[in-house]
Amino acid sequence: MTLHRYAKLVTVFTVLLIAAGGMVTSTGSGLSVPDWPTTYGWNMFTFPLSKWVGGIRYEHTHRLIASTVGFLTIILAVWTWRVEPRRWVRTLGFLCLGAVILQGVLGGLTVLLLLPPPVSIGHAGLAQIFFCLTLTLAVVTSPGWRAAGSPESPVVTPDEVLRRLAAFTTAAVYTQIILGATMRHTNAGMAIPTFPLAFGHLVPPVWTPQIAIHYAHRIGAIVVTLAILATAGRVFYLHGSRRELVRPSVLLLAFLCSQVTLGAFVVLTAMAPVVNTAHVVNGALVLGTALVLALRVYRFSGSQVPGFSGSQVLGFSGSAGSAGSAGSPGSTGSGDSADSPGSPVRGFNQAQARP
Amino acid sequence: MFRIFRLIAPAAVAIAVVACSGSNQSKSPQPASPAAAPDARKVDEGTAGSISGKVVVEGTVPQNAPIQMSSDPACEAENKGGAAQETYVASDGGLQNVFVYIKDGLGNKYLFDTPTDPVKIDQKGCHYVPHVLGVRVGQPLQVVNADSTMHNVHGLPKANQEFNFSQPVPMTSTVTFTTKEVMIPFKCDVHSWMHSYIGVLDHPYFAVTASGGKFDLRTVPAGTYTVEAWHEKLGTQTQNVTLGEKENKEITFTFKASPAATQ
Numbered sequence: 001m002t003l004h005r006y007a008k009l010v011t012v013f014t015v016l017l018i019a020a021g022g023m024v025t026s027t028g029s030g031l032s033v034p035d036w037p038t039t040y041g042w043n044m045f046t047f048p049l050s051k052w053v054g055g056i057r058y059e060h061t062h063r064l065i066a067s068t069v070g071f072l073t074i075i076l077a078v079w080t081w082r083v084e085p086r087r088w089v090r091t092l093g094f095l096c097l098g099a100v101i102l103q104g105v106l107g108g109l110t111v112l113l114l115l116p117p118p119v120s121i122g123h124a125g126l127a128q129i130f131f132c133l134t135l136t137l138a139v140v141t142s143p144g145w146r147a148a149g150s151p152e153s154p155v156v157t158p159d160e161v162l163r164r165l166a167a168f169t170t171a172a173v174y175t176q177i178i179l180g181a182t183m184r185h186t187n188a189g190m191a192i193p194t195f196p197l198a199f200g201h202l203v204p205p206v207w208t209p210q211i212a213i214h215y216a217h218r219i220g221a222i223v224v225t226l227a228i229l230a231t232a233g234r235v236f237y238l239h240g241s242r243r244e245l246v247r248p249s250v251l252l253l254a255f256l257c258s259q260v261t262l263g264a265f266v267v268l269t270a271m272a273p274v275v276n277t278a279h280v281v282n283g284a285l286v287l288g289t290a291l292v293l294a295l296r297v298y299r300f301s302g303s304q305v306p307g308f309s310g311s312q313v314l315g316f317s318g319s320a321g322s323a324g325s326a327g328s329p330g331s332t333g334s335g336d337s338a339d340s341p342g343s344p345v346r347g348f349n350q351a352q353a354r355p
Numbered sequence: 356m357f358r359i360f361r362l363i364a365p366a367a368v369a370i371a372v373v374a375c376s377g378s379n380q381s382k383s384p385q386p387a388s389p390a391a392a393p394d395a396r397k398v399d400e401g402t403a404g405s406i407s408g409k410v411v412v413e414g415t416v417p418q419n420a421p422i423q424m425s426s427d428p429a430c431e432a433e434n435k436g437g438a439a440q441e442t443y444v445a446s447d448g449g450l451q452n453v454f455v456y457i458k459d460g461l462g463n464k465y466l467f468d469t470p471t472d473p474v475k476i477d478q479k480g481c482h483y484v485p486h487v488l489g490v491r492v493g494q495p496l497q498v499v500n501a502d503s504t505m506h507n508v509h510g511l512p513k514a515n516q517e518f519n520f521s522q523p524v525p526m527t528s529t530v531t532f533t534t535k536e537v538m539i540p541f542k543c544d545v546h547s548w549m550h551s552y553i554g555v556l557d558h559p560y561f562a563v564t565a566s567g568g569k570f571d572l573r574t575v576p577a578g579t580y581t582v583e584a585w586h587e588k589l590g591t592q593t594q595n596v597t598l599g600e601k602e603n604k605e606i607t608f609t610f611k612a613s614p615a616a617t618q
Contacts (some may be wrong), residue, residue: 029547034520035521036523041521053428055544055545066367114517
């Protein structure tokens with residue numbers, strides 16, 4: 001197994017962990033195990049299976065998956081440190097480790113402090129950051145990412161607007177997730193019990209803190225939708241032959257559709273736990289896809305290289321295919337272009353870059 | 356790498372210290388006597404009266420929601436005939452599980468001894484028994500796990516301190532409250548259907564309606580009082596009562612069951 005594949009495995013486990021955490025909150029099981037790190041006085045790993053009943057099943061399963069992810073992350077950090085030549089990627093590996101440790105402590109704290117909203121929201125927010133970190137590590141260790149920095153890689157013109165759009169979309173999705181977490185942990189999920197209108201109006205006729213939080217999440221959904229449509233639209237219109245951008249854009253639109261649908265059903269089913277959790281997990285997938293797209297936009301749209309004019313960049317052309325298939329298999333690359341400013345590069349003009 | 360360790364390690368240790376020190380369970384630590392005026396006196400039982408009566412419910416009483424206990428075989432085994440919530444318990448037109456108490460009017464004119472006899476709430480067959488009860492400020496409340504399964508006891512007061520403790524085996528824990536509060540919800544997060552409500556008062560004039568919705572507040576000194584009846588779904592109702600010496604007053608609270616009410 002390569003480091004890239006292992007990082008992908010950790011990312012998949014992280015999604016599983018987010019799902020398990022989502023079920024804990026959705027079923028109201030967050031305090032079903034009052035002690036931490038023990039479980040009803042047992043060592044977490046020796047807690048008898050026969051006692052996994054009611055809410056304990058969700059909370060204890062979440063703790064065990066979290067422990068597994070923590071263990072996997074230790075390996076990830078050490079592996080990255082041992083084999084990865086790029087210093088910033090090694091740092092990224094240890095950032096993952098630091099985040100997962102902090103996340104575990106926050107999880108314990110929120111149980112011991114009886115789920116104070118700031119700690120619970122912080123726990124939910126850090127979960128997404130940890131997911132983004134492992135995902136980033138998986139992306140930057142991919143053959144395609146490395147190949148994009150090699151002298152043989154084709155070149156495209158940087159699209160500054162797309163870069164800003166992709167970055168904004170990722171930030172908007174994350175902000176929206178934090179709003180959602182705030183809604184979940186302040187019991188505002190059913191503050192507006194109707195959908196798509198709020199109490200029959202576009203704007204709620206009455207306001208409470210919970211209604212404001214809930215409504216902000218709905219407004220956030222519109223902002224995120226517009227951001228994703230703008231980003232994906234620009235990719236399709238100006239970079240339609242670049243599969244490494246088109247594919248995450250298509251995926252992003254698909255996840256957006258399912259996310260809006262799930263959001264509606266969360267309200268219409270009065271927060272059925274499975275639907276609610278699916279909304280949380282799908283939200284993470286929207287964030288992850290937006291992040292991958294942003295990373296690829298920045299990486300494959302070229303980096304400004306000292307000694308070259310603005311139109312001369314390192315990069316990746318649409319005709320080269322997907323990120324994963326574009327790199328030369330044997331190429332390990334000593335670093336990204338930013339790490340090796342002196343590496344030879346080829347300059348292309350804009351006409352060459354466009355399909 | 357070591358730079359990262361230097362950053363992460365102290366933060367992790369600091370948070371771990373906070374985590375370990377934050378686990379105090381919440382049995383409210385200091386029983387406090389209600390503040391009494393300097394000339395406060397004990398109630399003269401010879402001149403005291405009583406307020407009794409009934410809580411009735413009009414309209415169709417909603418069906419209690421059935422409880423699905425399959426998530427815990429031990430609970431399921433204890434409820435083979437099926438189980439339902441205890442939100443609406445009505446008989447002879449009267450409503451049970453209503454907490455009736457003197458809300459206002461006693462002021463700080465009277466001294467009341469804090470009972471040392473504990474009040475008991477059981478977790479039996481994965482239900483709280485009783486479903487509604489009252490306890491005095493500072494009086495011990497024994498929480499018993501009579502079940503073969505695990506429960507956590509999660510109190511959600513607003514004026515008192517929130518708590519959450521485990522009862523992994525049949526056992527008894529004791530809780531006290533420092534401040535009057537009507538009502539404090541209790542819940543079990545393991546068994547999401549388990550709810551109970553505790554009224555905490557600094558005087559002895561409270562009751563939970565029994566069969567037929569009847570209640571009785573005894574040895575009440577003469578005076579004018581606001582009496583409140585509280586129900587977990589139907590809300591509260593109040594009545595003003597003026598009680599003379601040795602007088603027995605009968606009052607009736609009437610709740611209306613909403614057709615839209617559920618469980």
